[in-house]
Every structure is written in structure tokens, then in C-alpha cells.
Amino acid sequence: MIDDDTSQTNIRTLxxxxxxxxxxxxxxxxxxxxxxxxALLSAIPIAHPRILDLGxxxxxxxxxxxxxxxxxxxxxxxxxxxxxxxxxxxxxxxxQDFLALDLPPARFDGVFANASLFHVPIDHLPGVLSALHSTxxxxxxxxxxxxxxxxxxxxxxxxxxxFHDLEQWRRYLHAAGFDEIxxxxxxxxxxxxxxxxxxxxxxxxxxxxx
Numbered sequence: 001m002i003d004d005d006t007s008q009t010n011i012r013t014l015x016x017x018x019x020x021x022x023x024x025x026x027x028x029x030x031x032x033x034x035x036x037x038x039a040l041l042s043a044i045p046i047a048h049p050r051i052l053d054l055g056x057x058x059x060x061x062x063x064x065x066x067x068x069x070x071x072x073x074x075x076x077x078x079x080x081x082x083x084x085x086x087x088x089x090x091x092x093x094x095x096q097d098f099l100a101l102d103l104p105p106a107r108f109d110g111v112f113a114n115a116s117l118f119h120v121p122i123d124h125l126p127g128v129l130s131a132l133h134s135t136x137x138x139x140x141x142x143x144x145x146x147x148x149x150x151x152x153x154x155x156x157x158x159x160x161x162x163f164h165d166l167e168q169w170r171r172y173l174h175a176a177g178f179d180e181i182x183x184x185x186x187x188x189x190x191x192x193x194x195x196x197x198x199x200x201x202x203x204x205x206x207x208x209x210x
Contacts, residue, residue, distance in 0.1 A: 006121055009160045010099055013119055014077050016158035017057075021080035025058035033114055033145075035188060037064055039201050040110050040143035043181055049109035052135065055116025056093060059085030065112065066091065073108075075101075099124050103135035110141045115197075118146040118162050122153060125162075129176035133204060140204045142178060144169075145186070148198035166198060178202035 017024060041049065048069050053062050056074030058081055065072040066089060074085045074093035082095045096102060098120055111132050120128050132142055149163020164172075166183060173180070181203055185195035 006099070006124065009121060010077075010097065012158060013160050014097075017078040018080050021058070021078065021084065025060075025084060028057070029060060031060070033061060033064075035184075035186065036114055036143060036145055036199055037061070037068065037112070039182075039184075039199060040112050040141060041068060041070065043141045043143075043201050043203070044110050046109055050107065050137075051110045051112055052103075052108045054111055054113040054132070055098070055119075056085050057081050059088035059091070059093070061112060061114060062089035062091045062093070070110075098128055101128065101131040103131055105134050106137045107135050108140060109137055111136060111143065113142065113144045115145055115147075117144050118164065119160060120162065121160065122162055125172055126176060129172060129178075133177045136204045138204065138206070141181070142173075142202045142204070143199070144202070145197055145199040147196055148185070164198070166200075169198065169200065173200070173202050177205045179205050 048071055051065050051070040051072045053065060053072055053074045056062050056076050059074060062072050062074045062085055072091050074091055075096050076082050077097045079095060082093050085093045146164055148165060151165055151168050153162040170180065179202065181201040183200035185192060186197040186199055187195060
């Protein structure tokens with residue numbers, strides 16, 4: 001259940017993206033996330049993997065995933081982004097709130113969560129990760145990229161953000177049934193203090209023998 005404070009936090013964050021949708025699209029159109037796309041797709045030994053782009057925004061990465069042969073579906077909580085992503089990519093794009101995900105079981109081979117899960121309030125992160133775990137097929141892969149920090153949460157302007165460090169992020173992913181493949185910091189080739197993003201790749205843990 002989503003309490004009133006969390007609901008208002010979520011509404012405020014989504015309202016920010018809806019209000020600034022055009023500026024966000026133009027400001028992020030040329031961002032290079034090929035390293036992140038490679039990290040996800042190289043971990044999936046399938047020619048045409050089924051990929052959920054979680055928090056797809058205006059659809060930039062849906063286009064890139066499709067160009068790489070993936071069968072991509074987008075999901076975003078912002079209605080303007082959903083419309084933009086459908087138009088830009090031609091993909092199916094679902095309008096869903098992260099805190100009320102309704103995902104089909106074992107539907108996807110991979111989830112691409114690029115700069116999206118850090119908006120999930122910490123109390124709701126286990127539920128969101130459980131939903132992603134369930135929608136992945138056996139051996140499915142989750143990619144995430146979050147701004148790294150010291151586990152503080154709060155507002156940056158009109159956006160609610162959680163700044164996980166690697167140890168905290170690992171605890172939540174392990175508890176949700178994922179095993180780490182690898183992690184890295186971005187942008188590549190820079191000193192660590194100039195790498196504000198933590199990227200990590202995870203595989204759905206096999207069920208234990210009965």
C-alpha cells in the first residue's frame with residue numbers, strides 16, 4: 001500500500017517530468033549510453049532479446065535497443081513521455097507508475113533501468129525489485145544505473161532521489177533474488193571523483209532445488 005506522503009512524493013516527481021518533457025528530451029537526446037546498452041545485451045545470449053526499458057522517457061533508448069535487434073517495450077509514469085516514446089520508437093509503451101507496477105510474469109529476457117530506479121523511495125524498493133524479478137524469464141538480466149552517493153534520500157529540485165552506494169544497492173538486489181554479474185562507474189575513463197554514476201548488471205537467481 002502506498003501511503004499519502006509517498007503518493008504525493010511520486011506525483012510531484014512525475015509532475016516535474018511532465019512539465020519539462022520537451023526540455024528533457026532535447027537535453028538528453030545526445031547522451032551516450034552505449035556502454036550501458038552493451039552491458040545489458042552482452043549478458044543475454046539471445047539474438048533478439050525481449051527487453052523492458054523501465055523509465056523509458058522520450059524513447060531514445062527504445063530506438064537504440066530496436067536498432068540492436070531487441071524486441072523492446074517501454075514503460076514510464078509520465079504520460080507525455082509515453083506519447084513521445086511511442087512516436088519516436090514505434091514500440092509498445094506502457095503507462096505505469098513504478099510504485100504500482102502490473103507486469104506479466106516471465107515476459108522479458110532483460111530490464112534496462114537506466115537512471116530510473118533511484119526515484120523509488122527506499123521503503124518501496126523491495127516491492128519494485130520483486131516485480132522486476134517476476135517479469136524476467138529464467139536467467140533474465142537487470143541493468144541499473146543510478147547516481148551514486150552515501151545512501152541519503154531527498155529532493156533535488158522537484159525530483160525525489162535516493163543516492164545509493166554500491167554496498168546498499170547490493171543488499172537490496174541480493175535480497176530481491178539477483179546475483180551480480182559486474183558493476184562499473186561512469187563516465188568511463190575518468191577519475192572516480194568525476195564518475196557520479198554507478199552501473200550494475202544482475203542475473204535472476206535460479207530457484208533453489210526443491
